[in-house]
Structure formats: C-alpha cells, structure tokens
Amino acid sequence: MDFSVIIVGAGPAGMGCALALQRAGVANLLVLEAETVGASFRRWPEQMRMITPSFHGNPFFQTDLNAITPDTSPAEFSQKEHLSGREYADYLQAVAFHFKLNLRENERVLQISPESKGYSVTTDKAGYRAEIVIWAGGEFSHPKTGAFQGAEHCAHSSVFRTWNDYQGDDALIIGGYESGIDAACHLVQLGKRALVLSSGEPWIADHADPSEVLSPFTRERLLHTMQNYSGQLNLRGNATVVSVDHLSGRYIVKTAEGEVFDSKHRPIAATGFQSALTPIKDLFAWEGSTPQFTDEDESTLHPGLYYTGPSLIHQGSKFCFIYKFRARFGVIARSVARRLDYPEPDLENDRNRGFLVDDLECCTNCECAVESKPEPVEAKA
Ligand SMILES: Cc1cc2nc3c(=O)[nH]c(=O)nc-3n(C[C@H](O)[C@H](O)[C@H](O)COP(=O)(O)OP(=O)(O)OC[C@H]3O[C@@H](n4cnc5c(N)ncnc54)[C@H](O)[C@@H]3O)c2cc1C
Incomplete structure (x- = not known):
C-alpha cells in the first residue's frame, strides 16, 4: 500500500478529519485537493460571511464553532466574528501549515475503486493504493440545477464572486433560505430591488434545529434590510416555482400556486446543493435521496470507505454545519x-471538546428548554 489513509478534499471536513487522525496517532496519511486548501470558501461572493459566529472560547472548553481542531480559533486568527470566505480559507491554510499536513494541492481524484484489500485512487496526475479512503469532496461543486423545468435559464447563486457583478436594477431570486436571503440583502444594499420566491416561509418558520430555519445572523440582517431599505425587498412565501421560460427576451416564472412573474434579468436560483457524495454515489447505499452510513460514518457497502462533511445524515438529521460534522471527526x-x-487511541480531549460525539441521540434532541420569541419579519415591504 502507498498510504494507510487517503483523504479527498482539503476543506474543513477533510482537513479536520485528517488532523483528528493525526491526534489518534494514525500515520502515513495523504490529503488530495483538486484546487487549493479551502477552495470552496474562496469562491464565495466577496460580501458573504459565515452565518455561524466565531468566538475564542477554547480555553473554557467551548471551542470556536467554526474551528476544525479543538485548539484553534478562526475568531482569534482573523479577529472577526463572521468571517468572509477568503478569511476562513486563510485560517484553513494556516492550520494546514501549522500542523504540517501531508497535502497535495492541484491534484483531482477521478476515481475510487474498491480492491480485495483497500482501494485504488486514480487522480489526474497519478495512481495510489490506500487501505482506507475518506471522502470529503464537499457540496459546493454540485449546485442543484434541475429543481424545476427551465432551471437552465437561471444563474445559480454559487456562480457569483461578488454581487457587484449582478447586472440590472431588479432581481428575481428563487429560494428563501440562507443563500437566497443573503443574495437579496446584498443586492438591496447595493441599491437594487429584489423579489424572493420561496416554497415555504423560512423567515417566519420556527424550529429548534438551526439547520431547518434561517440563522439568527440572517434574520437580523433581513430585519435590518426590511426596515432600512423600504420597498426594495419583497418576500413572497408559499410560491413554489415549477417552471422558468425565456420568451421574447423576458424570463417567465410560474408557481405551483398559479402565480406568474416575469423578469427582465436571468433569475437567481438559490436552490442549494446536491449531496457531496454525488461523484461516488455508487459506492454508498441510498434510501431514496438519503445516503446510508454505518454508526461510524462508513459506507454500508464498502468497509473502510468513510464520509465526512455536511451531507452526513443520521436519524433524519443533517450534519450540515462545521460544528455538527466535526463532532464525528473523533x-x-x-x-x-x-x-x-493501532493501539486504542486516547481521544478524551476530543470528546471533551465536542470532536467525538458518538451518542447519536444528539441528532434527535435539538429541543431548547426556553421557547424562542423571534421578532416577526413582515413578508412584504
Ligand atoms: C454558501 C455557503 C455558506 C455556508 N456557510 C456556513 C457557515 O457559516 N457555517 C457553517 O458551519 N457551514 C456553512 N456552510 C456549510 C459549509 O460550506 C460546509 O459546511 C463546508 O464547506 C463543508 O466543508 P467540506 O470540507 O465538506 O467542503 P468544502 O469546503 O467544499 O471542501 C471540499 C474540498 O474538496 C475538494 N474536492 C472536491 N472534489 C475533489 C476531487 N475529486 N479531488 C480532490 N479534491 C476535491 C474541493 O476543491 C474543496 O476544496 C455553508 C455552505 C455554503 C454553500
């Protein structure tokens, strides 16, 4: 074997998992990265900020929510509470350098094939054999583009590097969760008008699991935008887009509820991302659109093939934030x-810091003891 473990992807998941393996004493690791460390974060629109706050509470056993090791802190690194994508990628790069990760950038994994013992990993530069493979390829390269008929007439929210690039005074945004509201707030603050169409009404929804509702950070800036840019932002809930047509130079958007909207400019599809497992989907079992994992986050079909990252699902709960999926690194x-x-690793510190959560009850019990009282956001300006 060339390597004991190959990890695919140097985002927070791949790097964080590699560093947990180092703490467990596992040697002979290689991290392969198609572009550069933190590449997805470098592609965020320049105005976008992390919605999860960073704060250096580490010495008091409250590790920074966005940290990928128990003893580092993006807040301390950047002196920011809500980092931009570039700042977070810089943090990841500093961590890789500090911990001397065995990392090869600009080497894309093209294929993973199970063998009688271990896996062969083919890249655009070489071929390797490894006993264990951990997939951490991320979701960002797989935008959901087929959510409705005519989706190809839209521009996916992930293609914008800065909202200054948006041509036009009016924007029609399809999707009212984090990316859609983020786009709307930035465009409005740049002096444009935005109409958001959403199948539900995420801006008034209440749920104990932060993965299911708008983050407090986004609710707060949405409220600020509604109050300070009167008339420029229109939120239309219960408007499920079923088709987009491009007719006579205009974009015609129809909803399941029978409404029709038209836009001079290409609509923005803030429709989210496909599973990070998309490129290796055949190596995992699926129940409908849900990938199946063992209790140790391996493929149920191929022992020794693991997944780490935001597409992890256990008991119907998504581990889609860094603070959630890092709980499984240990x-x-x-x-x-x-x-x-190897001898049984001592990962007690990981457990105490929330990097080794093996009780999956955490997935099913997000109830808060104190009922929330969110400030209402009026649907229409
Ligand atoms: C717009 C947006 C905002 C978000 N905001 C937050 C937030 O505030 N807080 C939070 O906790 N989470 C947030 N998330 C979720 C967050 O992005 C993910 O939790 C995080 O990026 C996932 O980390 P990852 O390492 O799995 O993926 P990525 O960061 O995407 O890293 C995957 C890496 O794998 C590489 N790669 C892909 N395919 C290959 C291949 N074939 N060969 C080699 N390398 C490959 C990619 O180049 C990339 O560098 C956000 C997500 C999005 C899309």
Missing part, C-alpha cells in the same frame, strides 16, 4: 485506528 479517527490495528 468517531472516524477511532474507527480508522481500530481498522488499522
């Missing part, structure tokens, strides 16, 4: 160490 590290016949 679980994967311990499982890999056992598979490779």
Whole structure:
C-alpha cells in the first residue's frame, strides 16, 4: 500500500478529519485537493460571511464553532466574528501549515475503486493504493440545477464572486433560505430591488434545529434590510416555482400556486446543493435521496470507505454545519485506528471538546428548554 489513509478534499471536513487522525496517532496519511486548501470558501461572493459566529472560547472548553481542531480559533486568527470566505480559507491554510499536513494541492481524484484489500485512487496526475479512503469532496461543486423545468435559464447563486457583478436594477431570486436571503440583502444594499420566491416561509418558520430555519445572523440582517431599505425587498412565501421560460427576451416564472412573474434579468436560483457524495454515489447505499452510513460514518457497502462533511445524515438529521460534522471527526479517527490495528487511541480531549460525539441521540434532541420569541419579519415591504 502507498498510504494507510487517503483523504479527498482539503476543506474543513477533510482537513479536520485528517488532523483528528493525526491526534489518534494514525500515520502515513495523504490529503488530495483538486484546487487549493479551502477552495470552496474562496469562491464565495466577496460580501458573504459565515452565518455561524466565531468566538475564542477554547480555553473554557467551548471551542470556536467554526474551528476544525479543538485548539484553534478562526475568531482569534482573523479577529472577526463572521468571517468572509477568503478569511476562513486563510485560517484553513494556516492550520494546514501549522500542523504540517501531508497535502497535495492541484491534484483531482477521478476515481475510487474498491480492491480485495483497500482501494485504488486514480487522480489526474497519478495512481495510489490506500487501505482506507475518506471522502470529503464537499457540496459546493454540485449546485442543484434541475429543481424545476427551465432551471437552465437561471444563474445559480454559487456562480457569483461578488454581487457587484449582478447586472440590472431588479432581481428575481428563487429560494428563501440562507443563500437566497443573503443574495437579496446584498443586492438591496447595493441599491437594487429584489423579489424572493420561496416554497415555504423560512423567515417566519420556527424550529429548534438551526439547520431547518434561517440563522439568527440572517434574520437580523433581513430585519435590518426590511426596515432600512423600504420597498426594495419583497418576500413572497408559499410560491413554489415549477417552471422558468425565456420568451421574447423576458424570463417567465410560474408557481405551483398559479402565480406568474416575469423578469427582465436571468433569475437567481438559490436552490442549494446536491449531496457531496454525488461523484461516488455508487459506492454508498441510498434510501431514496438519503445516503446510508454505518454508526461510524462508513459506507454500508464498502468497509473502510468513510464520509465526512455536511451531507452526513443520521436519524433524519443533517450534519450540515462545521460544528455538527466535526463532532464525528473523533468517531472516524477511532474507527480508522481500530481498522488499522493501532493501539486504542486516547481521544478524551476530543470528546471533551465536542470532536467525538458518538451518542447519536444528539441528532434527535435539538429541543431548547426556553421557547424562542423571534421578532416577526413582515413578508412584504
Ligand atoms: C454558501 C455557503 C455558506 C455556508 N456557510 C456556513 C457557515 O457559516 N457555517 C457553517 O458551519 N457551514 C456553512 N456552510 C456549510 C459549509 O460550506 C460546509 O459546511 C463546508 O464547506 C463543508 O466543508 P467540506 O470540507 O465538506 O467542503 P468544502 O469546503 O467544499 O471542501 C471540499 C474540498 O474538496 C475538494 N474536492 C472536491 N472534489 C475533489 C476531487 N475529486 N479531488 C480532490 N479534491 C476535491 C474541493 O476543491 C474543496 O476544496 C455553508 C455552505 C455554503 C454553500
């Protein structure tokens, strides 16, 4: 074997998992990255900020929510609470350098093939064999583009590098969750008008799991935008887009509820992303659109093939934030160490810092003891 473990992707998931393996004493690791460390974050629109706040609470056992190791802090690194994509990628790069990760950038994995023992990994530069493979390829390269008929007439929200590039005074945005509201607030603050069409009404929804509702950061800036840019932002809930047509130079948007909207400019599809497992979907079992994992985040079809990142789902709950999926780094590290016949690793510090959560009850119990009282956001300006 060339390597004990190959990790695909140097975003927060791949790097964080690699560093947990290092803490577990696992040697002979390689991280392969198609572009550069934190590449997805470098592609965020320049105005976008992390919605999860950063704060250096580490010495008091409250590790910064966006940290990928128990002893680093993006807040301390950047002196910011809500980092931009570029600042977060800089943090990841500093972490890779500090911990001397064995990392190869600009090397894209093209294929992973199970063998009688381990896996062969083919890249655009070489071929390797590894006993264990951890997929951490991220969702950002897989925008959901087929959400409705005529979606090809829209521009996906992930293609914008800055909202200054948006041509036109009016924007029609399809999708009212984080990306849609983020786009709307920035465009309005640039002096444009925005109409957001959303199948539900995420701006008034209340749910104990932060993955299911707008973050407090987004609610706060939405409220600020509604109050300070009167008439420029229109939120239309219960408007499920079923088709977009491009006729006589205009974009005609129809909803399941029978409404028709038209726009001079290409609508923005803030419709989210496909599973990060898309490129290796055949190596995992699926129940409908839900990938299946063992209790140690391995493929149920191929032992020794793990996944780490935001597409992890257990008991119907999504581990879509960094603070959620990092809770499994220690679980994967311990499982890999056992598979490779290492002595049982001491990951007690990981457990105490929230990097080894093996009780999956955490997925099903997000209830807060105190009922929330969100400030109402009026649907229409
Ligand atoms: C717009 C947006 C905003 C978000 N905001 C937050 C937030 O505020 N807080 C939060 O906790 N989460 C946030 N998330 C979720 C967050 O992006 C993800 O949690 C995080 O990026 C996932 O990390 P990852 O390492 O799985 O993926 P990525 O960061 O996408 O990293 C994957 C890496 O794998 C590389 N790669 C892909 N394919 C290959 C291949 N074949 N070979 C080699 N390398 C490959 C990519 O180049 C990339 O560098 C946000 C997501 C989006 C899309």
